[in-house]
Amino acid sequence: MATIAVDPRADYLLRLGDDALVLGQRVSEWCGHGPVLEVDISLANLALDLIGQATLLLGEAGDGDRLAFHRDVLDFRNCLLVEQPNGDFAQTIARHLLYTTWQHMLLQRLTQSSDRFLVEFAHKAVKEVAYHRGLASEWTIRLGDGTEESARRMAEGLDWNWRFIPELFEVDEGLQAAIEAGIAVDPRAFEDEYRSAIGSVLAEAKLEPPADQRPILGGRRGHHSEHLGHLLAVMQFLPRTYPDATW
Amino acid sequence: MSGHDWPLWEVFVRAKGGLSHRHVGSVHAPDSELALAHARDTYTRRLEGVSIWVVPSNEIVASDPEQAGELFEPAESKIYRHPTFYDIPDEVKHI
Numbered sequence: 001m002a003t004i005a006v007d008p009r010a011d012y013l014l015r016l017g018d019d020a021l022v023l024g025q026r027v028s029e030w031c032g033h034g035p036v037l038e039v040d041i042s043l044a045n046l047a048l049d050l051i052g053q054a055t056l057l058l059g060e061a062g063d064g065d066r067l068a069f070h071r072d073v074l075d076f077r078n079c080l081l082v083e084q085p086n087g088d089f090a091q092t093i094a095r096h097l098l099y100t101t102w103q104h105m106l107l108q109r110l111t112q113s114s115d116r117f118l119v120e121f122a123h124k125a126v127k128e129v130a131y132h133r134g135l136a137s138e139w140t141i142r143l144g145d146g147t148e149e150s151a152r153r154m155a156e157g158l159d160w161n162w163r164f165i166p167e168l169f170e171v172d173e174g175l176q177a178a179i180e181a182g183i184a185v186d187p188r189a190f191e192d193e194y195r196s197a198i199g200s201v202l203a204e205a206k207l208e209p210p211a212d213q214r215p216i217l218g219g220r221r222g223h224h225s226e227h228l229g230h231l232l233a234v235m236q237f238l239p240r241t242y243p244d245a246t247w
Numbered sequence: 248m249s250g251h252d253w254p255l256w257e258v259f260v261r262a263k264g265g266l267s268h269r270h271v272g273s274v275h276a277p278d279s280e281l282a283l284a285h286a287r288d289t290y291t292r293r294l295e296g297v298s299i300w301v302v303p304s305n306e307i308v309a310s311d312p313e314q315a316g317e318l319f320e321p322a323e324s325k326i327y328r329h330p331t332f333y334d335i336p337d338e339v340k341h342i
Contacts, residue, residue, distance in 0.1 A: 036253070038274050038285040045288045135284055142277065 008177035009115065010061050011077065012184045015175075015220060017057030018078035021068055022228065023099060024050030025235050026086060035089050042135070046096070049128040053121075060117050069239040073222070073229050080219040081164035083228040087157060090143050090150065094157030097136035101197055102168045104133045105190045114182035137201045144205025151207065158202075159210045166215035169194075174220070255304040256282040258289070260296035266341065268300050276301075 028047035034040025058064035081099050086092045107129055110122035143154040169191045171179065178184035202209050218224070238245065253275040259268035271290045276282035282301040291299065310318055322328070 036275060038276065038289060042285060042288040045292065138280055138284070142281070 008174060008181055009183050011174045012178040013057050013061035014067070014077040015079075017054050017061055017067070018076050019082050019099070019103070020050045020057060021054035022076070022078045022231065023082035023095075024048070024054055025231055026082065026084075027092070027096070029086055030092065039089070043092075046132055046135070049132065053125050053128070056121055056124075060121075065239070069236045073224050073232060075222060076224060076228060076232075077220055077222070078224075078228075079164065079167050080216055080225055081161060081168065083219070083225060083231060084161055084164065085227050087160065088153055090153035091157035091160055093136055093139045093143065094154065095161045096132060097140050097201065098158075098161050098165060098198065099168075100129050100132040100136055101201075102187070102194055104129045105194055105197075106185050106187060109185040109190070113185070118183065140201055140207075141205040144202070144207040154205065155207055155210075158207065162210040163213040163216050167217045167219060170217055170220070172220060253277050256286070256301040257304050257307060258286040259300040259302070260286075260290055261298040262295060263297055268298065271295075273304060274301070 024047045027043055027050065030040065030043040031047070032040065034043055054068070055064055058067045061067060079099075081095060084091075084095055086095075104126065107122045107126040110118055111126065113119050113122065140154060143150040145151070146154075169187045171186065171188060175184060179186045199209060254277075255273050256276055256279075257273050258271050260271045261268045274282060274285040274289055276285045279301060283299060286299050286301050290296070
């Protein structure tokens with residue numbers, strides 16, 4: 001405990017950094033379990049990109065390793081979408097599509113931030129994330145417009161993750177302060193563009209957008225699903241059990 | 248999804264501008280776009296390339312190893328076809 005950021009910039013770095021860290025850890029759970037070797041490698045690459053982004057962001061927020069490995073669930077600032085379980089490959093792709101489409105639109109705008117670090121970060125990460133978004137879109141289209149089984153699984157994967165979209169566009173006091181300081185991007189500025197981009201991919205995939213469900217919020221304030229605790233237990237076990245261990 | 252029925256694609260990577268694409272291996276993929284993605288993720292992770300080609304493996308027409316004698320051995324005795332009688336300046340690369 002005791003790492004709750006109050007400074008809007010540090011808070012923003014934690015939000016973006018925790019998103020990348022948690023999603024990177026989630027995707028890395030596929031390593032060695034991918035449906036085919038090529039997809040296994042592909043998913044591992046996505047995970048490594050995200051862990052790299054988290055390293056930069058959390059390193060700028062403070063001691064990156066301490067933030068990653070010695071914080072408890074309540075101190076994590078990631079959105080709920082990224083901590084959702086992998087499920088099957090389609091559910092993982094659904095989550096990746098919904099998050100990286102948002103992340104890509106955010107990073108494109110973050111290149112205009114008043115904060116020099118974030119501008120440099122955005123220029124680097126936006127290329128990685130463009131690839132993530134493209135790959136997730138391609139797979140969504142193939143699974144949706146594939147066999148009866150793949151279409152069903154893709155629809156179920158979207159259904160699982162759909163209720164976490166509104167949180168991506170929520171602006172609370174902390175984010176508002178960072179937006180006013182010119183550091184952060186106001187996500188509401190691209191919500192329509194986001195909905196329409198996701199809609200286009202789903203149309204190409206011959207899938208109906210899931211019905212809007214009751215939105216679930218709270219990740220940015222540390223109110224997480226039970227899934228995050230399990231993820232952290234695996235991720236943090238080693239450095240917590242052997243605090244002096246070095247690579 | 249097993250991937251057993253995915254076709255095989257041969258992967259060619261251009262290491263840098265001015266060099267030819269070279270065969271580096273193969274990947275399985277359901278179609279050409281994902282074949283490119285798989286090739287990118289498998290063979291260019293360490294900055295190995297600036298351009299990738301993928302070609303369906305079954306589109307490659309190969310010579311028959313049994314014909315190696317008639318195809319290749321006749322060239323062995325014709326050393327005058329090698330430009331080894333020229334001095335190549337040091338600054339000329341990639342020959």
